[in-house]
Amino acid sequence: MTLLEEPQAAFYSWLAHQGDAWRKQLRVGDVVLVCDVGGGTTDFSLIAVSERSGDLELERIAVGDHILLGGDNMDLALSYALAGQLAQKGTKLDAWQQRALTLACRGAKEQLFAATAPERVPIAVLGRGSKVIGGSIKTELRREDVEASILDGFFPACAADAKPARARRVGLQEMGLAYAHDAAITRHLAEFIGRHGRMPTAILWNGGVMKGDLLRRRLMDTVAGWAGGSAPRALTGTDLDLAVAHGAASYGLTRRGRGVRIRGGAARAYYIGVESAMPAVPGMPPPIKAVCVVPFGMEEGSAADVPASEMGLVVGEPAEFRFLGSSTRKQDPLGAVVEGWDVEELDELAPVEAVLPASASEAEGAVVPVKLHTHVTAVGTLELSCVARDGRKWKLEFDVREPQDRT
Numbered sequence: 001m002t003l004l005e006e007p008q009a010a011f012y013s014w015l016a017h018q019g020d021a022w023r024k025q026l027r028v029g030d031v032v033l034v035c036d037v038g039g040g041t042t043d044f045s046l047i048a049v050s051e052r053s054g055d056l057e058l059e060r061i062a063v064g065d066h067i068l069l070g071g072d073n074m075d076l077a078l079s080y081a082l083a084g085q086l087a088q089k090g091t092k093l094d095a096w097q098q099r100a101l102t103l104a105c106r107g108a109k110e111q112l113f114a115a116t117a118p119e120r121v122p123i124a125v126l127g128r129g130s131k132v133i134g135g136s137i138k139t140e141l142r143r144e145d146v147e148a149s150i151l152d153g154f155f156p157a158c159a160a161d162a163k164p165a166r167a168r169r170v171g172l173q174e175m176g177l178a179y180a181h182d183a184a185i186t187r188h189l190a191e192f193i194g195r196h197g198r199m200p201t202a203i204l205w206n207g208g209v210m211k212g213d214l215l216r217r218r219l220m221d222t223v224a225g226w227a228g229g230s231a232p233r234a235l236t237g238t239d240l241d242l243a244v245a246h247g248a249a250s251y252g253l254t255r256r257g258r259g260v261r262i263r264g265g266a267a268r269a270y271y272i273g274v275e276s277a278m279p280a281v282p283g284m285p286p287p288i289k290a291v292c293v294v295p296f297g298m299e300e301g302s303a304a305d306v307p308a309s310e311m312g313l314v315v316g317e318p319a320e321f322r323f324l325g326s327s328t329r330k331q332d333p334l335g336a337v338v339e340g341w342d343v344e345e346l347d348e349l350a351p352v353e354a355v356l357p358a359s360a361s362e363a364e365g366a367v368v369p370v371k372l373h374t375h376v377t378a379v380g381t382l383e384l385s386c387v388a389r390d391g392r393k394w395k396l397e398f399d400v401r402e403p404q405d406r407t
Helices: 006-025 071-088 095-112 143-154 185-196 213-226 243-254
Strands: 031-037 042-052 055-063 120-125 137-142 202-206 233-235 269-275 288-294 303-305 311-315 318-321 323-326 352-355 366-376 381-388 393-399
Touching (some): 006 055, 042 185, 055 185, 071 095, 071 137, 071 143, 095 120, 095 143, 137 143, 143 213, 185 213, 202 213, 311 381
Parallel strands (some): 031 202, 202 233
Antiparallel strands (some): 031 042, 042 055, 120 137, 269 288, 311 366, 318 352, 366 381, 381 393
């Protein structure tokens, strides 16, 4: 089984639809932004066009975080706005009616963003109790209100160095998905492009939200403003609803030699934290060094020994293994040791806590000299093996595809 990011699948779909004509639409030096805004998520990828031995090559050079932000958020925004208007008129909705209103707003939004959109769409929410039909609540959604709410709320104009707002976290939270705190997709895009320092020269749209011509124009104008007025070209020719499925099938054929392969690999570099050996200092924990165990671009399915000195592995008692990732340190080779990094360079990811078994002759908390062996599997997990001198092996697994919060 192979996992494929949706933006990359959409690009494979575009390649399949274009056939050999894609070489006439793209040229050396182009950077294609795949902008995928669907019902519940927003994803960005950058694919660069280069040349080798006279032939054009494609390379995925950046993959954004999997942002839980999309059309569902827009439906909620519209329903809350209508609920507020109804409340001002003395009609208060219960939780069930609010959900029904959100679903109705979804259908109305799609109508109002269509090519031949009406000026307004009527909306009705059933009543409760004995007056299910007679007690229906009626309102309407106007096109100008939808455009203003979604454009200003989700696609506001912003500067090229803008960053999404990060809300202060409450100490206790409901367990659930890590939804984005900032609804402005343009600010998320600005951070993504700024992080990788490559301005796109072409854009491929994907996802149901990007069917809206007004939304595409706003994003195109925003990126053009960042590039000094030079608007990227729009790549067309795919079905925004079916591109991911079609692209996944096309990728399967490509793996069998029937198509153009997009080179890539790990979208970030990954590191394991190693505690430094130093004398105790009151109030100061030993500093952490970061050892690169997955360099940027390491192909999935590949494995290698980490060329670093022996490390001490704690066995027989609970231990925390700290992982870090970077989207910017693309030149670090396997085994590189990083010390004293800036916050923008490395993100600390969720740690792995485990009790690694000790032998009968080893006490709890014993430290065993080990070497590291890394393996990025085809399903996107990092298997990091700690190999002792006597051949014993302990394996840690970490999901390198799962989005992680910055610490």
